[in-house]
Amino acid sequence: MSRRSGKSILANFGSFADVKDQDDRENTDTPKRDMPGPTRAPGRVGAGVIGATQRSLNDLIEQRDRLQAIVESGGNVELSPNVIVPSPFPDRLADDTDKEFEEFKRSFKETGQKVPIQVRRHPEKEGVYQVVYGHRRWRAAKELGIALKAVVVELDDSELVVAQGIENGQRQDLTWIERALFVATMDDAGIRTKDIRAALSIDDAELAKMRSVCRVVPRDIIRSIGRAPSVGRPRWLELAAAVAAQGAEKKLRETLSADKVMAMASDARFRRVLASLKEASPETKNLTKLYGLGGQELGTIAVAKGVVRIALPTSRGADFAEFLERELPSLVEQYVSTKSGDS
Template sequence: MAKRPGGKSILASFGSFTQAESNHPDAAASEGQKSPPPAQPLARVGAGVIGATQRSLSELREERDNLRALVEAGGSSELDPKLIDPSPFPDRLPDDNDADFDALKKIILEEGQKVPIQVRRHPVVEGRYQVVYGHRRWRAASDLGIKVKATVLALSDRELVVAQGIENAARQDLSWIERALFASRMEIAGIKARDIRAALSIDDPELARFRSVCRALPEDLIEAIGRAPRVGRPRWVSFATAIGEDGAALTRVRKTLSDDKVLGLPSDDRFKRALAAVKKPADRSRSDIEIKSPGGKVVGKATFSGRDVKFSVTAEQAPAFRAFVEEELPALLERFFAREGEG
């Protein structure tokens, strides 16, 4: 069973919560026990605060009971991987290499599958299932041609994404952009904001940042960059903001990512290249270009600075080069103005 960060299982957390309830003054009163009088007068608490606390406790009890019912309803089965489809809400981008996945397949082949995956019955297609979590174990079983151990639950879309998010939060191995993309896909599918926040254990400001980044960056561009596990929120937000402020930046990034050499880099490095492509080329106040002979010998240079264009060549080449420029300049200017659309 998946554990929450800190090492407690879901059921252990249920037990802790139940014990907390039994220690609550309301619980003591229900058992006929009298609460000891307070040592000093207590400050008055507003009715709104009391009401909010009661509602919070009620929601916690309801959530506890619902989760317990879901866990107890699950049954362990061995399923044909071909009958299972991925989650309708993808939360992962492809890894840069398959070394870890190959290691997982080897362990399952040699020692068997220790931990069942979790699936739900397909909401539309009879006899099929959808992965809640455990995609890599499901893929490994499929590649190995063996059945996969699975816990089958009856989950709504909301329950699926919350369970999927809780499992990922426990592992804490989703990168920031994977979490943002997961939130975006849930939102597109009509999942309510409160359920997205619950699935990812985030607050409103973080959800707003997820939204702004995924609205500025097309999904195919994010997929081309990849997981970028070392790239956190600040750089993704900066990247998205820069693209939003420069209409031509997106074209430059796409061109950069289309290079086969860039695509072969790890995803963190692909992000760095994409971020560099966003920045506009700095206007150079001065540039020099070497003038070379067909044999590669440097015979001079051309200098471009502001409104000035200067050529300098060796003393040996100077007379002939000056005569050549004077002869070719009228035709060169004609071509220039024709391209600029001036008559």
């Protein structure tokens, strides 16, 4: 799994809230950090996000402070888990096994709930709440049939995804493809690009890569592959390029339909799917990488049996794709003019 270097941008400014989700350390006595004041200088951030920091640092601090105030103004209540539904913006794929959750549920039952979950009122259903974070605690309480301590806050959709992204960024346990699917879900809901970047503490280049993979690889196939915790961005981009080059959706579905493949852990499923696309074929044999003047990879081109497939999953490749779209009509005219004198 490819991990981001360092903490999320917002994590460098201190905890998002005292009620932050601690699903994977619910029953430990981890000391909480105090929220720094708004004038405290931020900590250092990794080089991978320095562009985003320079561009929107003040916006992120303002967003953090505003959401912090909203959280602090919320009230602690007890709610039946039956009146709570998941966030409308799912950010996790199913685990390969429920063993860890069963252990969590047992501990939850024995020691009780130590940290409230955070919810907002459902925008369309009276008396119903949506989870902002704390999904595992909600699921455990629902299965155990016990009430939940919750903090109710007023958040619109943009604020919800930012709050959800901050919490997940501080835990840093989402895989790369889960984060990419979270981006796709936010795009579908019309969340502004600025808010998506803030939610995941990513820059424009990383956002473009996440979007490109989810545009090329069908989401149901991604979900069938699963979390793939050991698979990072480069290999997902490799898979997307292979899918685009071969038009291989049917091949992927056939591979994943096999019972022995679906019985594998998600990392193994990913490897099997990628290997199925690398098997010798005229298209893969003639696959050629495309590079820009500076040596940056743009994508690949494959020519076989009169079929040309160009895959441009990189951010620079997206610019090249727009160029091709503009210039293709004139290229066709040039070709036709060269053939006009042929007998």
